[in-house]
Amino acid sequence: MLAGLSPARRRLVVTVLALVVVAVLVTGATLLLGRLSGAAGREPVSQSEPGPVLLVPGYGGSTASLQPLADRLAAEGRDATVVAVPGNGTGDLGGSADVLDEAVDAALERTGANSVDVVGYSAGGVVARLWAADGGADVARRIVTLGSPHHGTTLADLAGSLSPDQCPEACRQLATGSPLLIHLNAGDETPEGPAWVSIWTTQDETVTPPESARLEGALELPVQSVCADARVAHGDLPRHPLVQAMVLEQLGVAAPAALGPEDCARLSG
Known part of the structure; x- marks a missing residue:
């Protein structure tokens, strides 16, 4: 041509x-x-630069339950905020995850930090995981769950079968085999980005069986693996001095590390 x-x-x-x-x-x-x-995506956040701490309540949404832990963190110089979840923590856990996301944005803007630490108590740990799976992992340095029913609790099963009208949405979502938990656990239980820690008590009578708090890919820290004689019920987790010391240890500058009986006296003191 x-x-x-x-x-x-x-x-x-x-x-x-x-x-x-x-x-x-x-x-x-x-x-x-x-x-x-x-x-x-984003560059991984620095594990050696702790930012503000967001604490997420469990089923029932009581911010008072986490205040002793928030006060202990504040006494150690950490910026600690207890997140007020909607519907007293009994509504859609996904809605609570959205509120957590808003609280994280506010904390980052207020402090100028590049990352946050999140502590989720009981169902609050499931909320933290929902938030992380939806992009929160990009700005999370550490995520610590306290006695969280990651694989459901048979108490929710019982409530749903015996008294369904007394088992609101969050209760149904925390039942073993609920669609929400099946979806959440179908892939990677601990998305890449933050360091994950699961602290729980073998004496839990709310999260049943207590081993439901195990989280694949997380550092597992049953309280009794540190102090075998520790008497810690589910409701004691946020306020028990030993558990508080364990949380502080895992939210420090150093990378999360296993704890054992040799640490009992130090952390209990």
Whole structure:
């Protein structure tokens, strides 16, 4: 086709084609870089720079239950906020995760920090996981759950079968085999980004069986693995001095580390 053109027209056509090729290559490269950038996401947060701590209440939504732990954290110089979840913590746990996300944004803006630590007590640990799975893992440094029914509790099963009208949405979501927990546990139980720690008590009579608090990929810390004689019920977890010391240990500058009987006296003192 070009052979029939004059030399001047041939040069013009070749120049135009070259410009089109360059434009296509530039556009393709830009799209590729955009995809790569989106896939890469945020840079991992620094594990050595603790930010504010958000504490999430459990079923019933009592902020008072977590205030002793928040006060202990504040006494150690940490910025600690107890999140007030909607519906007294008995409504949709996904809605509580949305409220946690708003509280995280507010804490980051207020403090200028790049990351947060989250402590979820009981159902609050499930809320923290829902938040992390929906993007919160990008700004979380540590996530600690306290006696959380990650795989449901048979108490919710019993309530749902014997008195369904007294088992609101969060109660149904915490039943073993609930659609919410099946979906949450179907993939990676501990999304990449934050360091995960699960602290629980073998004497739990609310999260039944207590082993439901185990979280695949997390550092597992049953209270009795540290102090075998410790008497800690479910409701004691946020206020028991030993448990508080364990939480502080895992939220420090150093990476989360296993604890054992050799740490009992130090953490109980």
